[in-house]
Amino acid sequence: METAKRARPRVSRRDWVEAAYQELVRSGEPGIGINALAARLGVTKGSFYWHFRDRSELLRALLDRWAHERTDEVLGLAFGTTPDPRERLRRIQALGAEVASLDRAMRLWAQHDPDAAEAVRHADRAMLGHITACLTDLAVPDAPLRALLMLRAWVGGYLIPTPEDTPSATPDELLDFFLGP
Protein backbone atom coordinates (compact mmCIF):
# COMPACT_ATOMS: atom_id res chain seq x y z
CA MET A 1 0.00 0.00 0.00
CA GLU A 2 1.71 3.12 -1.14
CA THR A 3 0.67 6.39 0.34
CA ALA A 4 -0.37 7.92 -2.94
CA LYS A 5 -1.79 10.93 -1.18
CA ARG A 6 -0.74 13.26 -3.95
CA ALA A 7 -3.58 15.55 -3.10
CA ARG A 8 -1.70 16.99 -0.13
CA PRO A 9 2.01 17.44 -0.84
CA ARG A 10 3.55 18.16 2.57
CA VAL A 11 7.20 18.95 2.14
CA SER A 12 9.86 19.08 4.81
CA ARG A 13 12.63 21.59 5.25
CA ARG A 14 15.05 18.87 4.30
CA ASP A 15 13.22 18.33 1.02
CA TRP A 16 13.73 21.97 0.16
CA VAL A 17 17.42 21.76 0.83
CA GLU A 18 17.67 18.60 -1.23
CA ALA A 19 15.86 20.13 -4.16
CA ALA A 20 18.05 23.20 -3.99
CA TYR A 21 21.07 20.93 -3.89
CA GLN A 22 20.07 19.29 -7.14
CA GLU A 23 19.34 22.60 -8.73
CA LEU A 24 22.75 23.85 -7.62
CA VAL A 25 24.40 21.01 -9.50
CA ARG A 26 22.34 21.63 -12.60
CA SER A 27 22.43 25.38 -12.98
CA GLY A 28 24.52 26.88 -10.23
CA GLU A 29 23.58 29.14 -7.37
CA PRO A 30 21.88 31.83 -9.47
CA GLY A 31 19.66 29.09 -10.88
CA ILE A 32 18.17 28.40 -7.47
CA GLY A 33 14.80 30.14 -7.56
CA ILE A 34 12.09 29.78 -4.97
CA ASN A 35 9.24 29.46 -7.43
CA ALA A 36 11.10 26.95 -9.55
CA LEU A 37 11.90 24.76 -6.57
CA ALA A 38 8.33 25.00 -5.35
CA ALA A 39 7.01 23.85 -8.71
CA ARG A 40 9.48 20.98 -8.70
CA LEU A 41 8.31 19.96 -5.24
CA GLY A 42 4.66 20.35 -6.14
CA VAL A 43 4.04 23.17 -3.68
CA THR A 44 4.19 26.96 -3.66
CA LYS A 45 6.22 29.71 -2.05
CA GLY A 46 3.93 29.59 0.93
CA SER A 47 5.62 26.39 1.97
CA PHE A 48 9.10 27.81 1.52
CA TYR A 49 8.59 30.90 3.63
CA TRP A 50 7.23 28.79 6.40
CA HIS A 51 10.38 26.67 6.55
CA PHE A 52 12.85 29.46 5.83
CA ARG A 53 13.13 33.08 6.72
CA ASP A 54 14.41 34.02 3.29
CA ARG A 55 16.48 32.76 0.40
CA SER A 56 19.80 33.37 2.10
CA GLU A 57 18.81 30.99 4.89
CA LEU A 58 18.27 28.27 2.32
CA LEU A 59 21.66 28.98 0.83
CA ARG A 60 23.35 28.78 4.21
CA ALA A 61 21.61 25.47 4.81
CA LEU A 62 22.95 24.36 1.46
CA LEU A 63 26.48 25.29 2.43
CA ASP A 64 26.07 23.35 5.64
CA ARG A 65 24.82 20.30 3.86
CA TRP A 66 27.67 20.43 1.39
CA ALA A 67 30.27 20.95 4.08
CA HIS A 68 29.08 17.89 5.96
CA GLU A 69 28.90 15.69 2.90
CA ARG A 70 32.30 16.86 1.89
CA THR A 71 33.78 16.26 5.30
CA ASP A 72 32.39 12.75 5.32
CA GLU A 73 33.92 12.02 1.95
CA VAL A 74 37.31 13.30 2.94
CA LEU A 75 37.18 11.45 6.23
CA GLY A 76 36.17 8.37 4.31
CA LEU A 77 39.36 8.74 2.36
CA ALA A 78 41.48 9.50 5.38
CA PHE A 79 40.27 6.65 7.57
CA GLY A 80 39.65 4.25 4.76
CA THR A 81 41.89 1.27 5.17
CA THR A 82 44.03 1.89 2.15
CA PRO A 83 47.67 1.71 3.07
CA ASP A 84 49.18 2.45 -0.33
CA PRO A 85 49.45 6.25 -0.74
CA ARG A 86 49.33 5.93 -4.48
CA GLU A 87 46.08 4.10 -4.32
CA ARG A 88 44.75 6.76 -2.00
CA LEU A 89 45.55 9.42 -4.54
CA ARG A 90 43.73 7.41 -7.14
CA ARG A 91 40.69 7.35 -4.93
CA ILE A 92 40.86 11.09 -4.57
CA GLN A 93 40.86 11.40 -8.33
CA ALA A 94 37.90 9.08 -8.58
CA LEU A 95 36.01 11.03 -5.95
CA GLY A 96 36.77 14.25 -7.77
CA ALA A 97 35.36 12.86 -10.97
CA GLU A 98 32.15 11.87 -9.23
CA VAL A 99 31.46 15.19 -7.61
CA ALA A 100 32.87 17.26 -10.47
CA SER A 101 29.63 18.96 -11.39
CA LEU A 102 28.82 19.84 -7.80
CA ASP A 103 32.35 20.92 -7.07
CA ARG A 104 32.33 23.17 -10.08
CA ALA A 105 29.08 24.80 -9.03
CA MET A 106 30.41 25.39 -5.52
CA ARG A 107 33.60 27.01 -6.74
CA LEU A 108 31.77 29.29 -9.12
CA TRP A 109 29.44 30.24 -6.33
CA ALA A 110 32.42 30.94 -4.09
CA GLN A 111 33.63 33.51 -6.60
CA HIS A 112 30.93 35.98 -5.63
CA ASP A 113 29.88 34.91 -2.16
CA PRO A 114 32.08 35.16 0.91
CA ASP A 115 30.25 32.42 2.83
CA ALA A 116 30.58 29.95 0.00
CA ALA A 117 34.19 30.99 -0.39
CA GLU A 118 34.83 30.23 3.24
CA ALA A 119 33.21 26.81 2.96
CA VAL A 120 35.24 25.93 -0.09
CA ARG A 121 38.42 27.21 1.48
CA HIS A 122 37.83 25.06 4.51
CA ALA A 123 37.16 21.97 2.43
CA ASP A 124 40.23 22.64 0.32
CA ARG A 125 42.39 22.94 3.37
CA ALA A 126 41.43 19.43 4.42
CA MET A 127 41.79 18.06 0.93
CA LEU A 128 45.20 19.64 0.45
CA GLY A 129 46.33 18.25 3.76
CA HIS A 130 45.30 14.81 2.70
CA ILE A 131 46.99 14.99 -0.67
CA THR A 132 50.13 16.42 0.89
CA ALA A 133 50.23 13.54 3.32
CA CYS A 134 50.06 11.06 0.47
CA LEU A 135 52.86 12.83 -1.35
CA THR A 136 55.14 12.95 1.67
CA ASP A 137 54.45 9.24 2.17
CA LEU A 138 55.74 8.73 -1.32
CA ALA A 139 58.87 10.72 -0.46
CA VAL A 140 58.00 13.33 -3.05
CA PRO A 141 59.82 16.63 -2.53
CA ASP A 142 57.89 19.90 -2.19
CA ALA A 143 54.78 18.00 -1.24
CA PRO A 144 52.63 21.01 -0.24
CA LEU A 145 53.38 22.86 -3.44
CA ARG A 146 52.77 19.82 -5.59
CA ALA A 147 49.52 19.13 -3.84
CA LEU A 148 48.37 22.66 -4.50
CA LEU A 149 49.35 22.52 -8.16
CA MET A 150 47.68 19.17 -8.50
CA LEU A 151 44.40 20.47 -7.17
CA ARG A 152 44.65 23.64 -9.21
CA ALA A 153 45.31 21.73 -12.39
CA TRP A 154 42.28 19.63 -11.59
CA VAL A 155 39.84 22.46 -10.97
CA GLY A 156 41.46 24.37 -13.80
CA GLY A 157 39.82 21.79 -15.99
CA TYR A 158 36.51 23.45 -15.14
CA LEU A 159 37.74 26.63 -16.78
CA ILE A 160 39.78 25.06 -19.58
CA PRO A 161 38.32 21.91 -21.08
CA THR A 162 40.58 19.52 -22.95
CA PRO A 163 41.05 20.68 -26.56
CA GLU A 164 40.14 18.22 -29.30
CA ASP A 165 43.66 17.96 -30.62
CA THR A 166 45.14 17.20 -27.23
CA PRO A 167 44.76 13.57 -26.23
CA SER A 168 43.26 13.51 -22.76
CA ALA A 169 45.71 11.75 -20.49
CA THR A 170 44.63 8.92 -18.27
CA PRO A 171 44.31 9.53 -14.53
CA ASP A 172 47.42 7.45 -13.95
CA GLU A 173 49.48 9.52 -16.34
CA LEU A 174 48.34 12.66 -14.61
CA LEU A 175 49.28 11.20 -11.28
CA ASP A 176 52.72 10.26 -12.53
CA PHE A 177 53.20 13.75 -13.81
CA PHE A 178 52.65 15.35 -10.43
CA LEU A 179 54.70 12.74 -8.65
CA GLY A 180 57.63 14.12 -10.53
CA PRO A 181 60.82 12.49 -11.77
Added chain:
Amino acid sequence: METAKRARPRVSRRDWVEAAYQELVRSGEPGIGINALAARLGVTKGSFYWHFRDRSELLRALLDRWAHERTDEVLGLAFGTTPDPRERLRRIQALGAEVASLDRAMRLWAQHDPDAAEAVRHADRAMLGHITACLTDLAVPDAPLRALLMLRAWVGGYLIPTPEDTPSATPDELLDFFLGP
Protein backbone atom coordinates in the same frame (compact mmCIF):
# COMPACT_ATOMS: atom_id res chain seq x y z
CA MET B 1 16.17 80.14 -17.34
CA GLU B 2 19.68 79.44 -16.35
CA THR B 3 20.52 75.90 -17.35
CA ALA B 4 23.44 75.43 -15.02
CA LYS B 5 25.85 75.01 -17.91
CA ARG B 6 27.42 71.78 -16.85
CA ALA B 7 30.16 70.34 -18.96
CA ARG B 8 27.95 68.61 -21.51
CA PRO B 9 28.56 64.87 -21.51
CA ARG B 10 28.72 63.57 -25.07
CA VAL B 11 29.90 60.01 -24.95
CA SER B 12 31.02 57.81 -27.82
CA ARG B 13 30.25 54.18 -28.44
CA ARG B 14 33.86 53.40 -27.66
CA ASP B 15 33.50 55.08 -24.28
CA TRP B 16 30.65 52.76 -23.44
CA VAL B 17 32.67 49.71 -24.37
CA GLU B 18 35.58 50.99 -22.33
CA ALA B 19 33.47 51.63 -19.28
CA ALA B 20 31.92 48.19 -19.60
CA TYR B 21 35.40 46.76 -19.89
CA GLN B 22 36.42 48.28 -16.60
CA GLU B 23 33.24 47.15 -14.95
CA LEU B 24 33.85 43.65 -16.25
CA VAL B 25 37.20 43.59 -14.51
CA ARG B 26 35.74 44.90 -11.29
CA SER B 27 32.56 42.90 -10.88
CA GLY B 28 32.24 40.49 -13.76
CA GLU B 29 29.70 40.29 -16.53
CA PRO B 30 26.61 40.27 -14.30
CA GLY B 31 27.90 43.50 -12.80
CA ILE B 32 27.62 45.30 -16.10
CA GLY B 33 24.43 47.29 -15.78
CA ILE B 34 23.27 49.94 -18.18
CA ASN B 35 22.20 52.41 -15.53
CA ALA B 36 25.38 51.94 -13.55
CA LEU B 37 27.57 52.54 -16.59
CA ALA B 38 25.51 55.55 -17.56
CA ALA B 39 25.91 57.09 -14.12
CA ARG B 40 29.60 56.39 -14.30
CA LEU B 41 29.83 58.11 -17.67
CA GLY B 42 27.71 61.02 -16.51
CA VAL B 43 24.87 60.29 -18.92
CA THR B 44 21.67 58.22 -18.93
CA LYS B 45 20.28 55.18 -20.68
CA GLY B 46 19.11 57.37 -23.52
CA SER B 47 22.69 57.61 -24.64
CA PHE B 48 23.25 53.89 -24.45
CA TYR B 49 20.26 52.88 -26.53
CA TRP B 50 21.29 55.30 -29.17
CA HIS B 51 24.69 53.64 -29.56
CA PHE B 52 23.56 50.04 -29.01
CA ARG B 53 20.53 48.01 -29.92
CA ASP B 54 20.52 46.25 -26.55
CA ARG B 55 22.75 44.93 -23.81
CA SER B 56 23.82 41.87 -25.71
CA GLU B 57 25.27 44.06 -28.43
CA LEU B 58 27.45 45.77 -25.86
CA LEU B 59 28.59 42.40 -24.59
CA ARG B 60 29.47 41.21 -28.05
CA ALA B 61 31.44 44.41 -28.58
CA LEU B 62 33.19 43.64 -25.32
CA LEU B 63 34.12 40.17 -26.51
CA ASP B 64 35.45 41.66 -29.71
CA ARG B 65 37.51 44.17 -27.90
CA TRP B 66 38.94 41.54 -25.61
CA ALA B 67 39.68 39.16 -28.45
CA HIS B 68 41.63 41.81 -30.30
CA GLU B 69 43.57 42.93 -27.28
CA ARG B 70 44.32 39.35 -26.45
CA THR B 71 45.41 38.52 -29.98
CA ASP B 72 47.74 41.47 -29.99
CA GLU B 73 49.30 40.38 -26.74
CA VAL B 74 49.84 36.84 -27.90
CA LEU B 75 51.22 38.01 -31.21
CA GLY B 76 53.46 40.36 -29.31
CA LEU B 77 54.83 37.33 -27.55
CA ALA B 78 55.09 35.24 -30.67
CA PHE B 79 56.85 37.81 -32.82
CA GLY B 80 58.76 39.39 -30.01
CA THR B 81 62.44 38.99 -30.67
CA THR B 82 63.10 36.68 -27.76
CA PRO B 83 65.02 33.65 -28.92
CA ASP B 84 65.29 31.89 -25.58
CA PRO B 85 62.16 29.72 -25.08
CA ARG B 86 62.56 29.86 -21.34
CA GLU B 87 62.52 33.60 -21.38
CA ARG B 88 59.42 33.50 -23.56
CA LEU B 89 57.66 31.37 -20.98
CA ARG B 90 58.63 33.86 -18.34
CA ARG B 91 57.04 36.61 -20.39
CA ILE B 92 53.88 34.60 -20.67
CA GLN B 93 53.79 34.32 -16.91
CA ALA B 94 54.33 38.03 -16.54
CA LEU B 95 51.56 38.76 -19.00
CA GLY B 96 49.24 36.44 -17.17
CA ALA B 97 49.88 38.22 -13.92
CA GLU B 98 49.07 41.57 -15.52
CA VAL B 99 45.76 40.56 -16.99
CA ALA B 100 44.82 38.18 -14.19
CA SER B 101 41.76 40.09 -13.05
CA LEU B 102 40.42 40.49 -16.55
CA ASP B 103 41.24 36.93 -17.46
CA ARG B 104 39.42 35.69 -14.42
CA ALA B 105 36.31 37.71 -15.25
CA MET B 106 36.32 36.41 -18.81
CA ARG B 107 36.58 32.79 -17.75
CA LEU B 108 33.79 33.12 -15.22
CA TRP B 109 31.68 34.76 -17.87
CA ALA B 110 32.48 31.91 -20.23
CA GLN B 111 30.97 29.48 -17.74
CA HIS B 112 27.45 30.61 -18.53
CA ASP B 113 27.69 32.19 -21.96
CA PRO B 114 28.44 30.29 -25.15
CA ASP B 115 29.81 33.32 -27.01
CA ALA B 116 32.23 34.17 -24.23
CA ALA B 117 33.17 30.50 -24.02
CA GLU B 118 33.97 30.49 -27.70
CA ALA B 119 36.13 33.58 -27.40
CA VAL B 120 38.06 32.16 -24.48
CA ARG B 121 38.47 28.81 -26.19
CA HIS B 122 39.88 30.52 -29.24
CA ALA B 123 42.31 32.56 -27.19
CA ASP B 124 43.36 29.50 -25.24
CA ARG B 125 44.06 27.59 -28.39
CA ALA B 126 46.53 30.24 -29.46
CA MET B 127 48.06 30.47 -26.03
CA LEU B 128 48.43 26.72 -25.69
CA GLY B 129 50.03 26.55 -29.10
CA HIS B 130 52.52 29.15 -28.07
CA ILE B 131 53.39 27.47 -24.79
CA THR B 132 53.64 24.09 -26.47
CA ALA B 133 56.08 25.52 -28.98
CA CYS B 134 58.27 26.83 -26.19
CA LEU B 135 58.22 23.45 -24.47
CA THR B 136 59.13 21.52 -27.60
CA ASP B 137 61.95 23.98 -28.18
CA LEU B 138 63.20 23.00 -24.75
CA ALA B 139 62.99 19.35 -25.73
CA VAL B 140 60.42 18.70 -23.03
CA PRO B 141 58.43 15.49 -23.55
CA ASP B 142 54.64 15.54 -23.72
CA ALA B 143 54.70 19.19 -24.56
CA PRO B 144 50.97 19.59 -25.35
CA LEU B 145 49.91 17.91 -22.15
CA ARG B 146 52.33 19.87 -20.06
CA ALA B 147 51.22 23.10 -21.65
CA LEU B 148 47.62 22.30 -20.83
CA LEU B 149 48.40 21.39 -17.24
CA MET B 150 50.49 24.52 -16.90
CA LEU B 151 47.65 26.74 -18.02
CA ARG B 152 45.14 24.86 -15.92
CA ALA B 153 47.27 25.17 -12.82
CA TRP B 154 47.53 28.86 -13.54
CA VAL B 155 43.83 29.56 -13.94
CA GLY B 156 43.14 27.10 -11.15
CA GLY B 157 44.65 29.77 -8.96
CA TYR B 158 41.51 31.81 -9.59
CA LEU B 159 39.46 29.11 -7.92
CA ILE B 160 41.98 28.06 -5.28
CA PRO B 161 44.05 30.87 -3.82
CA THR B 162 47.33 30.09 -2.13
CA PRO B 163 46.76 29.01 1.50
CA GLU B 164 48.55 30.93 4.19
CA ASP B 165 50.60 27.99 5.34
CA THR B 166 51.83 27.18 1.86
CA PRO B 167 54.76 29.32 0.78
CA SER B 168 53.86 30.77 -2.60
CA ALA B 169 56.50 29.60 -5.03
CA THR B 170 58.33 32.03 -7.26
CA PRO B 171 57.45 32.11 -10.96
CA ASP B 172 60.76 30.47 -11.76
CA GLU B 173 60.12 27.59 -9.43
CA LEU B 174 56.74 27.03 -11.01
CA LEU B 175 58.32 27.07 -14.44
CA ASP B 176 60.89 24.52 -13.39
CA PHE B 177 58.19 22.30 -12.04
CA PHE B 178 56.37 22.07 -15.35
CA LEU B 179 59.57 21.67 -17.28
CA GLY B 180 59.91 18.37 -15.51
CA PRO B 181 63.02 16.41 -14.53
Added chain:
DNA sequence: CAGAGACCATACTCGTAAGTATGGTTCCGT
Protein backbone atom coordinates in the same frame (compact mmCIF):
# COMPACT_ATOMS: atom_id res chain seq x y z
C1' DC C 1 19.98 81.14 -40.24
C1' DA C 2 17.35 77.23 -40.80
C1' DG C 3 16.76 72.57 -40.71
C1' DA C 4 18.45 67.90 -40.37
C1' DG C 5 20.60 64.56 -37.96
C1' DA C 6 23.34 63.25 -33.94
C1' DC C 7 23.07 62.78 -29.20
C1' DC C 8 20.92 62.66 -24.77
C1' DA C 9 17.20 63.28 -20.76
C1' DT C 10 12.88 62.08 -18.88
C1' DA C 11 9.44 59.24 -17.99
C1' DC C 12 7.41 55.63 -18.77
C1' DT C 13 6.40 50.01 -19.63
C1' DC C 14 7.42 45.27 -18.73
C1' DG C 15 9.21 40.97 -16.89
C1' DT C 16 11.06 38.61 -13.16
C1' DA C 17 12.02 37.03 -8.67
C1' DA C 18 11.97 37.97 -3.74
C1' DG C 19 9.26 38.75 0.01
C1' DT C 20 4.53 39.64 2.59
C1' DA C 21 -0.32 39.20 4.17
C1' DT C 22 -3.88 36.43 5.01
C1' DG C 23 -6.78 32.84 5.19
C1' DG C 24 -7.68 27.86 4.46
C1' DT C 25 -6.63 23.00 5.50
C1' DT C 26 -4.70 19.10 7.98
C1' DC C 27 -2.90 16.93 12.09
C1' DC C 28 -2.42 16.12 16.87
C1' DG C 29 -3.08 16.20 21.69
C1' DT C 30 -6.40 16.74 25.55
Added chain:
DNA sequence: ACGGAACCATACTTACGAGTATGGTCTCTG
Protein backbone atom coordinates in the same frame (compact mmCIF):
# COMPACT_ATOMS: atom_id res chain seq x y z
C1' DA D 1 -14.85 16.64 19.38
C1' DC D 2 -12.33 20.77 19.45
C1' DG D 3 -8.86 24.13 19.47
C1' DG D 4 -4.32 25.28 18.38
C1' DA D 5 -0.28 24.60 15.78
C1' DA D 6 1.84 23.08 11.67
C1' DC D 7 1.66 23.53 6.88
C1' DC D 8 0.38 25.36 2.50
C1' DA D 9 -2.29 28.26 -1.36
C1' DT D 10 -3.51 32.57 -3.20
C1' DA D 11 -2.96 37.02 -4.08
C1' DC D 12 -0.55 40.76 -3.32
C1' DT D 13 3.47 44.17 -2.92
C1' DT D 14 8.41 45.61 -3.87
C1' DA D 15 12.63 46.08 -6.09
C1' DC D 16 15.28 46.20 -9.87
C1' DG D 17 17.02 46.09 -14.45
C1' DA D 18 16.14 45.93 -19.40
C1' DG D 19 13.95 48.09 -22.95
C1' DT D 20 10.70 51.90 -25.21
C1' DA D 21 8.59 56.37 -26.45
C1' DT D 22 9.14 60.89 -27.02
C1' DG D 23 10.80 65.14 -27.08
C1' DG D 24 14.63 68.40 -26.16
C1' DT D 25 19.34 70.33 -27.28
C1' DC D 26 23.54 70.63 -29.52
C1' DT D 27 26.27 70.82 -33.87
C1' DC D 28 27.20 70.91 -38.40
C1' DT D 29 26.18 72.22 -42.96
C1' DG D 30 24.05 74.37 -47.08
